[in-house]
Amino acid sequence: MHIVITGGAGFLGSRLARQLLQRGQLTGADGKAQAITRITLLDVAPAQGFNDPRIESITGDIADAAVIARAIGPDTQSIFHLAAIVSGHAEADFDLGMKINFDATRLILERARALGTKPRVVFTSSVAVFGGDLPAQVPDNALLMPQSSYGAQKVMGELLINDYSRKGFIDGRAMRMPTISVRPGAPNKAASSFASGIIREPLNGQHAICPVSPETRMWLMSPRKAIENLIHGHEINGADLGLARFLSIDGLSVTVRDMVDALEQVAGAEVVKRIEWKEDEAIKRIVNSWPGNFNAARARALGFTADKDFAGIVRAHIEDEAKK
Amino acid sequence: MHIVITGGAGFLGSRLARQLLQRGQLTGADGKAQAITRITLLDVAPAQGFNDPRIESITGDIADAAVIARAIGPDTQSIFHLAAIVSGHAEADFDLGMKINFDATRLILERARALGTKPRVVFTSSVAVFGGDLPAQVPDNALLMPQSSYGAQKVMGELLINDYSRKGFIDGRAMRMPTISVRPGAPNKAASSFASGIIREPLNGQHAICPVSPETRMWLMSPRKAIENLIHGHEINGADLGLARFLSIDGLSVTVRDMVDALEQVAGAEVVKRIEWKEDEAIKRIVNSWPGNFNAARARALGFTADKDFAGIVRAHIEDEAKK
Numbered sequence: 001m002h003i004v005i006t007g008g009a010g011f012l013g014s015r016l017a018r019q020l021l022q023r024g025q026l027t028g029a030d031g032k033a034q035a036i037t038r039i040t041l042l043d044v045a046p047a048q049g050f051n052d053p054r055i056e057s058i059t060g061d062i063a064d065a066a067v068i069a070r071a072i073g074p075d076t077q078s079i080f081h082l083a084a085i086v087s088g089h090a091e092a093d094f095d096l097g098m099k100i101n102f103d104a105t106r107l108i109l110e111r112a113r114a115l116g117t118k119p120r121v122v123f124t125s126s127v128a129v130f131g132g133d134l135p136a137q138v139p140d141n142a143l144l145m146p147q148s149s150y151g152a153q154k155v156m157g158e159l160l161i162n163d164y165s166r167k168g169f170i171d172g173r174a175m176r177m178p179t180i181s182v183r184p185g186a187p188n189k190a191a192s193s194f195a196s197g198i199i200r201e202p203l204n205g206q207h208a209i210c211p212v213s214p215e216t217r218m219w220l221m222s223p224r225k226a227i228e229n230l231i232h233g234h235e236i237n238g239a240d241l242g243l244a245r246f247l248s249i250d251g252l253s254v255t256v257r258d259m260v261d262a263l264e265q266v267a268g269a270e271v272v273k274r275i276e277w278k279e280d281e282a283i284k285r286i287v288n289s290w291p292g293n294f295n296a297a298r299a300r301a302l303g304f305t306a307d308k309d310f311a312g313i314v315r316a317h318i319e320d321e322a323k324k
Numbered sequence: 325m326h327i328v329i330t331g332g333a334g335f336l337g338s339r340l341a342r343q344l345l346q347r348g349q350l351t352g353a354d355g356k357a358q359a360i361t362r363i364t365l366l367d368v369a370p371a372q373g374f375n376d377p378r379i380e381s382i383t384g385d386i387a388d389a390a391v392i393a394r395a396i397g398p399d400t401q402s403i404f405h406l407a408a409i410v411s412g413h414a415e416a417d418f419d420l421g422m423k424i425n426f427d428a429t430r431l432i433l434e435r436a437r438a439l440g441t442k443p444r445v446v447f448t449s450s451v452a453v454f455g456g457d458l459p460a461q462v463p464d465n466a467l468l469m470p471q472s473s474y475g476a477q478k479v480m481g482e483l484l485i486n487d488y489s490r491k492g493f494i495d496g497r498a499m500r501m502p503t504i505s506v507r508p509g510a511p512n513k514a515a516s517s518f519a520s521g522i523i524r525e526p527l528n529g530q531h532a533i534c535p536v537s538p539e540t541r542m543w544l545m546s547p548r549k550a551i552e553n554l555i556h557g558h559e560i561n562g563a564d565l566g567l568a569r570f571l572s573i574d575g576l577s578v579t580v581r582d583m584v585d586a587l588e589q590v591a592g593a594e595v596v597k598r599i600e601w602k603e604d605e606a607i608k609r610i611v612n613s614w615p616g617n618f619n620a621a622r623a624r625a626l627g628f629t630a631d632k633d634f635a636g637i638v639r640a641h642i643e644d645e646a647k648k
Contacts, residue, residue, distance in 0.1 A: 094491060131567065132567045132568065133465075133567075141457075141466075141467045142465075142467065143465045143466065143467055143468070144467070144468065145486075145567060145568055146483070146486075146487070147490070147567065149487050149491065152483045152484075152486065152487040155479075155483055156480050156483055159470070159476045159479055159480055160476075162469075162470075162476065163470070163473050163476040166471070167418060167473065243455065243456045243457075243469060243471065244456065244469055
């Protein structure tokens with residue numbers, strides 16, 4: 001079984017690859033677990049730290065059809081399409097967001113369609129597809145009204161996934177992931193970057209800025225849980241998704257204050273003092289347009305699971321970092 | 325004031341042009357009625373039957389940026405983007421649907437954005453953006469779940485209109501038009517073509533096939549009302565649309581049986597005998613995925629209006645045909 005992961009050199013893509021290597025198998029179209037023979041990590045930068053003959057790293061622009069054709073071939077049975085221009089970046093550079101978040105997604109789906117083998121495609125969507133006037137707990141049938149270009153581009157990607165699946169071109173599933181926290185590494189241009197930064201940096205003895213108010217409610221998921229759910233999203237039967245190949249994944253609803261309290265509980269009061277509260281209007285506008293709580297009944301019924309509490313997420317982050 | 329109408333040689337585009345010529349003015353960005361100096365009708369075929377110096381006809385492929393650049397220029401203040409591959413055709417030819425319904429829409433919006441003058445853009449969307457499990461009367465905040473490629477492409481167009489407006493590139497409005505009945509002329513490849521054919525053909529002494537059951541509920545609008553609402557949609561203040569530049573237009577909810585009864589009431593029992601009931605599964609699948617009734621409260625609050633009854637629509641059709 002050949003699997004392609006776009007954004008494969010990124011934090012989530014690499015972690016997904018490692019988990020897949022460890023499992024050694026994945027359930028695909030025929031409903032049976034198959035041995036993973038090759039994983040292609042496609043990204044703008046080469047994937048780092050792999051020492052496994054099953055891993056292949058391809059670097060290139062995913063908005064280039066030739067690059068996609070190199071990565072996705074007749075033997076490709078699964079594609080995890082994670083590559084994206086993050087929310088804040090897509091808002092600042094509209095054309096780049098359209099090119100990577102939409103055009104590249106379409107090229108990947110066109111390539112998958114051209115294979116004629118109906119490969120499984122897992123597309124990561126986002127809570128940013130929502131916006132506007134919503135109930136405190138967003139139901140599965142809520143209207144999508146993105147208030148960022150990133151969100152609009154993700155909805156367009158969901159629509160392609162849905163229509164390509166309906167037409168029988170692919171077997172797709174678009175999963176609206178909660179904000180991932182705690183991400184390791186450096187801050188990025190996502191409007192939600194702080195949701196990892198305010199935990200990660202203080203734990204590293206560094207200063208962090210929180211650009212939103214403590215009352216801001218966030219819909220979160222740990223990296224471990226995200227990987228588990230991405231794999232589950234691949235393995236479920238496409239027919240079980242019914243008419244909608246898009247899905248809000250269950251997450252953990254916490255306020256930023258809850259997050260900081262959990263950090264204090266796990267790491268102590270001194271650590272928390274490294275957070276500076278300094279609101280940023282551009283970030284607040286985007287983050288506040290995202291719902292902070294969902295009733296993801298459909299995802300739960302399909303077997304997706306959420307983290308239990310944020311302190312547990314902080315502890316898992318410390319554990320994962322200690323392993324490096 | 326220069327206005328561009330795509331699909332300008334079509335029935336709705338030509339009729340809109342005629343109505344605009346008769347009015348002589350249109351309210352645009354500054355909220356003031358301006359004299360219409362030029363209307364460009366862009367279509368694959370030349371516009372017919374105009375004899376007015378203000379009318380310009382440009383023929384070409386609207387998926388060609390050079391053609392769009394010829395039609396839309398620095399003096400263009402308004403664009404009515406009506407051109408589309410209809411539902412049944414877009415379902416049969418996925419790539420053509422994507423090219424015209426989506427790519428061409430994007431090219432038009434890119435051209436409008438490049439002008440730097442934030443022109444008003446009226447985009448015709450459709451009830452086909454809906455599908456799946458919906459309440460009998462669809463509210464304004466219902467989830468979009470298109471069950472046709474045409475519907476998916478229209479949602480993607482709405483998302484572009486919304487995001488381009490939010491970013492200040494254009495002043496757009498996407499109007500989900502009910503099925504237009506009674507269309508004059510020949511049948512087309514729209515799944516809803518019968519909704520005009522079962523009235524128009526019998527009135528012309530011709531045989532017509534009804535491919536859906538008499539219980540099928542339709543959401544309809546007469547051509548006259550459609551033109552009135554398209555102009556109204558152009559003239560309303562963009563800010564009044566709030567966060568959502570897309571809008572379900574108010575229509576008339578009738579069953580196909582109601583339509584035929586109205587035809588009998590207006591034209592007599594002999595005329596109705598020319599309708600043959602012969603169900604077509606492909607058409608039924610698409611038409612039955614569209615809601616037949618809405619609570620278009622938002623459109624009503626914004627001053628859009630609906631036809632009162634279907635017999636009135638049939639009479640108006642007879643009147644309009646007699647004028648030719």
